[in-house]
Amino acid sequence: METARHGSPLVSVIIPCYNHGAFLPDALESVRRQDYPNLEIIVVDDGSTDNTRTVAENSPKVQYIYQTNKGLSAARNAGIRHSKGQYLLFLDADDWLLPGAIKTNANYLQQYTDLAFVSGAHEKVYVANGRILDEKTTVSASHYEHLLQGNYIGMHATVLYDRRIFDQFLFDESLPNCEDYDLYLKIARHHPVLHHTEKIAAYRLHNSNMSGNIPGMLQGVLKILDRQKPHLKTDTEKNALKKGRRNWKNYYCQALLEQLKTGTNKSKAATTIIWHRPELLFKHLVTRRKTMLKTFVKRNAPDFSLRWLHKMGLSKNHVPAVGQVAFGDFSRTTPFSKCFGYDRGGPVDRYYIENFLALESENIKGRTLEIGDNAYTMAFGKTRVTKSEILHVNDKNPQATIIGDISHAPQIADNSFDCIILTQTLHLIYDFDAAMQTCHRILKPGGTLLLTVPGITPIDQGEWKETWYWSFTDKAVQKLTTKTFPEGKAKISSFGNVFAATAFLYGMGLPEVPRHKLDHHDPHYQVIITLKAQKALS
Numbered sequence: 001m002e003t004a005r006h007g008s009p010l011v012s013v014i015i016p017c018y019n020h021g022a023f024l025p026d027a028l029e030s031v032r033r034q035d036y037p038n039l040e041i042i043v044v045d046d047g048s049t050d051n052t053r054t055v056a057e058n059s060p061k062v063q064y065i066y067q068t069n070k071g072l073s074a075a076r077n078a079g080i081r082h083s084k085g086q087y088l089l090f091l092d093a094d095d096w097l098l099p100g101a102i103k104t105n106a107n108y109l110q111q112y113t114d115l116a117f118v119s120g121a122h123e124k125v126y127v128a129n130g131r132i133l134d135e136k137t138t139v140s141a142s143h144y145e146h147l148l149q150g151n152y153i154g155m156h157a158t159v160l161y162d163r164r165i166f167d168q169f170l171f172d173e174s175l176p177n178c179e180d181y182d183l184y185l186k187i188a189r190h191h192p193v194l195h196h197t198e199k200i201a202a203y204r205l206h207n208s209n210m211s212g213n214i215p216g217m218l219q220g221v222l223k224i225l226d227r228q229k230p231h232l233k234t235d236t237e238k239n240a241l242k243k244g245r246r247n248w249k250n251y252y253c254q255a256l257l258e259q260l261k262t263g264t265n266k267s268k269a270a271t272t273i274i275w276h277r278p279e280l281l282f283k284h285l286v287t288r289r290k291t292m293l294k295t296f297v298k299r300n301a302p303d304f305s306l307r308w309l310h311k312m313g314l315s316k317n318h319v320p321a322v323g324q325v326a327f328g329d330f331s332r333t334t335p336f337s338k339c340f341g342y343d344r345g346g347p348v349d350r351y352y353i354e355n356f357l358a359l360e361s362e363n364i365k366g367r368t369l370e371i372g373d374n375a376y377t378m379a380f381g382k383t384r385v386t387k388s389e390i391l392h393v394n395d396k397n398p399q400a401t402i403i404g405d406i407s408h409a410p411q412i413a414d415n416s417f418d419c420i421i422l423t424q425t426l427h428l429i430y431d432f433d434a435a436m437q438t439c440h441r442i443l444k445p446g447g448t449l450l451l452t453v454p455g456i457t458p459i460d461q462g463e464w465k466e467t468w469y470w471s472f473t474d475k476a477v478q479k480l481t482t483k484t485f486p487e488g489k490a491k492i493s494s495f496g497n498v499f500a501a502t503a504f505l506y507g508m509g510l511p512e513v514p515r516h517k518l519d520h521h522d523p524h525y526q527v528i529i530t531l532k533a534q535k536a537l538s
Contacts, residue, residue: 008038009110011102011160012085016044016075017093021052023204028059030096036103042082043093046075052093073171073179080166088166090180091157094204098123101200105160108194116165116191117184120200122155127206136197143195144188147181148228148240150247151221156180157201165191177213177220185228214259215272218252253277330506337507338461344509351510351518352495352528353423353452360532363448366418371406371425373399381419389417407434415444422451427470436484443535449485451533453477455494455526456501474529487536496527 043056047069121136340347364381392400
């Protein structure tokens with residue numbers, strides 16, 4: 001096996017390509033941008049008739065291999081035969097790797113040398129509408145049983161294999177699809193594997209994806225599972241396979257049902273659903289009749305009855321006619337509360353803030369700094385916190401352990417904290433850039449900043465009214481984070497909708513607001529923006 005002088009094993013990135021020359025440059029560029037020092041890139045042209053050869057041969061440091069069209073499995077096996085790496089990664093030509101992907105997975109294989117492969121999370125990129133969806137599944141043990149229940153890996157490029165496994169297994173060239181899932185099951189049945197939730201790759205969904213043939217994919221995946229039946233040793237494994245068959249039927253038949261609703265491939269979709277999940281088709285037909293009735297009611301019923309249906313949850317998209325809006329208790333120019341709803345059970349925005357901290361609670365640990373008090377540190381950090389520090393701008397707070405301004409705090413040493421909780425504070429600091437720079441400076445490498453800022457909000461009428469300078473959007477926080485945490489990892493989210501924003505502006509208390517209305521997210525009405533930023537390890 002080849003190893004660089006600095007000790008990094010050679011990683012072979014094998015890119016099978018069949019008429020995806022238009023996508024290939026993105027895939028190649030994503031490999032070249034990896035921070036892993038010892039790579040070889042192999043493009044296997046599976047009989048393409050487009051410009052695949054030209055793109056590959058004009059790309060630096062790419063080994064180009066041509067074969068007559070034999071299918072994806074054969075192309076991957078050809079890549080294995082021509083590769084020299086100790087670790088192998090298979091990247092489809094229409095997908096790409098995310099920054100740090102190879103280094104992340106290679107570190108796992110170097111740390112746990114008995115692993116046959118390691119896999120991670122990915123993101124789905126929907127080309128038609130530009131939507132990006134994170135795909136993360138936590139699996140820490142019993143990988144074979146979990147794979148029997150479904151392909152939790154989801155995307156092949158997130159997998160990095162140890163080469164030795166291909167002395168025992170190769171991709172099955174008789175399979176028209178699902179050959180990667182077949183390989184995962186074979187390997188996990190005999191060897192230890194590992195899965196993590198760090199994002200490794202992006203899966204591009206477009207019209208020419210193989211996975212777009214839903215009936216074919218369902219037939220293929222059920223065949224793969226049936227191959228495992230002779231190898232099942234325990235009742236747990238047998239039950240896992242039965243559950244897997246149900247899961248795959250549900251998954252693909254639901255997708256076919258969406259095709260029926262849009263009028264796409266109606267005959268083939270209906271036939272497949274009838275064969276595997278006939279009750280879904282029956283429910284669809286019943287629902288369709290109900291929908292037709294609702295449409296008739298909406299077109300012919302008077303406005304007061306439509307408003308009643310909306311309140312009952314039976315007409316979710318009802319919009320009153322011009323001049324027919326019923327303002328009710330909102331028909332006023334003053335809020336119900338002038339203190340954010342504290343006098344009515346607590347502020348609406350705290351729902352989003354505390355949900356965010358609960359979700360990220362595992363990062364509240366070690367030496368933790370919070371502004372003003374340490375209520376959130378104690379509530380969400382619990383025993384993970386070894387030392388809780390409180391920063392306050394002056395000495396009026398007897399709980400404070402550090403006195404100072406977060407935007408200029410030279411008295412706090414560099415690399416001091418494992419976690420900083422900075423909730424609803426940045427808008428009170430005129431030089432918020434400097435405050436973020438301080439947070440980055442005083443965090444330890446790998447430490448986490450958990451920050452929330454207001455978007456749509458009333459302005460405080462009490463203590464903070466003279467220093468309430470800003471409101472934010474997720475785009476503003478993204479720009480700020482890129483500048484102040486340039487090498488770290490960041491996750492930015494926004495929460496709220498028009499109802500939540502209105503309730504918050506009027507000062508309604510959290511107990512007065514139905515939770516399901518708060519949980520609906522509309523990025524055009526951002527009440528709270530959250531940031532999880534991690535300082536780079538080096």
